[in-house]
Amino acid sequence: MIRQKTIKNSVFVEGAGLQTGAKTKVVFKPAAPDSGIVFIRTDLPKNPTVKLQDFVFGAGSINERRTTIGNAELQIQTVEHMLSALSALAVANIVIEIDGLELPGLDGSAWGYFEALKKAGIVEQDYPQKVIRVVDPILCEGKNGSLLAAFPSEVLRISYTLDYRSSGIGTQYIDIVVNENSFEKELAPARTFCMEEEAMALIKIGLGKGANYDNTLVMNEKGPVKNKLRFQNEPVRHKVTDLIGDMYVTGMPVSAHIIAAKSGHSLNMELVKKLKESVSG
Secondary structure, three states: OOEEEEEOOOEEEEEEOOOOOOEEEEEEEEOOOOOOEEEEEOOOOOOOEEEHHHOOOOOOOEEOOEEEEEOOOOEEEOOHHHHHHHHHOOOOOEEEEEOOOEOOOOOOOOHHHHHHHHHHOEEEEEEEOOOEEOOOOEEEEOHHHOEEEEEOOOOOEEEEEEEEOOOOOEEEEEEEEOOHHHHHHHHOOOOOEEEHHHHHHHHHOOOOOOOOOOOOEEEEOOEEOOOOOOOOOHHHHHHHHHHHHHHHHHOOOEEOEEEEEOOOHHHHHHHHHHHHHHHHO
């Protein structure tokens, strides 16, 4: 039997959001079995809460550059890096207090969240953990040849192809079985990225206020601008990190072989919808 997990001690991280640039502090606290992943906005009157598992699709959930969870009254932005760390550590029950709209971007990867949560200690709880096990294949198709497909597997395996043939990124591929160890070594340090022309466009529409050349890989035809790669294929590794975080919006581990090509947050969330439907159905 797979058991639920929480953290042993409270821990916090703080910093500026990648998109809003606003400074926020996030406090992680242990939670009781079967309580799920609960967000509390401590900056708002009456400290409203939203449970990740009760996330409402269509309530401002999709943004091109980030994943936002919540409902019509309450939102928390850019949750994907933090959720990917929770997923890798199999933390099912936790209270997350945040004093602003957007989670800190830290160094642009999931590493800061993974490191903080691991240092807090992970403890098993004597309650069974539900797992989404894909039985029938699931297919999600998007624009420009993007797709996500999920097939039965005893573990979470992700095979991802990223294709930027006209840029310094090129075509990148990774095939990885995701667990705590592989996430820590192969995925967590990989930072978010964008093309140089995309960076300028984001700034014009009021996004990327907390981004810089250290926490974001700005790529041009020659490669990273004012930065160095942590992995030769760092962009595709970060895409896998984002996908893991987006899938954890289900609040449950996923057992499947995921085939991905050029997918982003929007298509990822289509897969999340179908995964949740497979459980409720």
